[in-house]
Amino acid sequence: MKCNKFYIIPFLVILLSACERAFIKENPEPNNAEVFDHLWETVDQKYSFFDDKDIDWDRAKSLYRGDAVRARNSIELFNALADLLFVLEDGHVNLSAGIDLSRNWEWYLDYPPNFNWDIIERNYLLPSEDYQISGPLHNTIIDSVGYIYYESFGNSVSTSLLDYIILKFEEEQINSLEGPVAGLIIDIRNNGGGSISNAFTIANRFAGDKTKVADWFYKNGPAHDDFTKAEEKFIEFDGDEEYKFNKPIVVLTNRSSYSSANFFASMMSFIPNVTLMGDQTGGGGGLPINNELPNGWRVRFSSTRTIDARGNNIEFGVAPDVKLDLDSADLQNGRDTMIEAAIDLIKN
């Protein structure tokens, strides 16, 4: 090759670069079967609870693939895919399209609600002169007991905010009592979860020495039992040392306490002065991840397992120490059975 012919090469390179899209292309118009198969395969390889729930995923494919392939429009296809995902019985599993959002609601709909915000607000919060909404935390003092309601772990909580609330409960100059509170109620009923870091922030504020609370396992391969080694999770006190809270704490839960709220309840159960009261949490022990389908729809599903430090799989919920439902007569009288029982437990 003579040197004076080399000038062709730069132009060839520029031409070649223009052809790159021939090698990087998505499926332009995926058919129903391709969308179904992609969803089935992605979940098959990355979902974390097939073995724990004894799910026959191959059978689910044979049950719903035909419906998906025969779907005549987006709604029918969406419904067939949603039916497939419903088999997983997991509140962390969603199919999201512009037209709809699929979700399994069974983790709480089959159980009593055990929560009435109207009663809490009208009869416990608003009548109290100590009622404040500090960031995402509704807090007050009810019958000499501190009360915090946290609606969503999606709303950020800081250690300094918790320090302030504890200070408020402990220092008579900034509350209506003549002394410190007798204990604390942390109410996470109807808290559907959010960021796990907020769960750690609150649990660490009430923890003592470093305590192991759980093992996390990440999916690291396509087989149903491909998981990493355990990642140990700990809680340890983090906050103002002068205002450590060593008095009785009751955490109120119901079946709608899900995901990060579920994990929070599990972590708090390892703190000696904490009692879980109410109904079992709804579960949700896997960290959900997102993925996309070839037609642009979005799917979300669990991709980790959490086993607490006692060996329980918290995907199925955390059992309370004191099982309690709201009493219908109490509700008629504007009383929250769980708050009343928690106050009794703390003061006696």
Next chain:
Amino acid sequence: MLTLNSMTKIYSLLFLTVFATQNVSAQDDDFQKRIFFTTGVGGSYVNVIDQGISPLLYSGVGGAAQFGHIEDREKGYSQSYGRFDFNLLDSETSGATIYSYKAEGSYQHYFKSLGNDEGKWRFYTGFSTHFKWVLRDHTSFTNNSQHIETRFSLAPSAMLRRPFELWSKSFELGLFTHLPLITYANRPLFASTKFPALVNNEDPAWYDYLTNGKVYSWGKYFNIRTQTYLNYYFKNGNGLKLDYYWSYDSLKDVNPIKTGEHAIIISTLFKL
């Protein structure tokens, strides 16, 4: 995965490629070594399908900033650069957006193989190393929104250059290309954005983000990277540089990735 035997063959081939080129160097007693420091800015365009995130194609434009050095010697040529790119990638199918942050660095070392210094094309061969770190942040995802990939490649590379004069001004047209034989790639866990070395590691060091990767070669990993440039030299020895970079990248493993990247960078050449 590579076996030790195939690794040895590839290293041998690389060794021979690099050193077999050294004995054809041209001589020119009048040659003056030149060293430049370069700084530049420009725009880039990215196409990517990262199956760890989505089967969909995400494309988009962005900006880039670059710095580097060039050393032009009698018997060879070397250059390095570091570049940061930010791109806003969209999918026409899902309508979702990914923020792409990329940092890359390259060092190339060449030995003159063909040509002379009298205005003709000159051909060089050598080797290059290339490092790339990319963070893709899918704005609609939650726990797995941020996917990171890291690559380190070793490649035989080639260079063509032709100085010329136009309107009594000094210019130079050139081309670099490299084709990696060995690449070390580090990706997050199969169904997570967590890196393998960070599992049960409460206090990770920076290098933990780079460990537990895999070594790839052709068959599993293919990359071609080119740089076409036009330099204009001032009379004081400084100059301006216009570069067009193109890279095609394909990693075939669990969660495969295909990427095409284009960048046009305008740089200043400061003679040192």
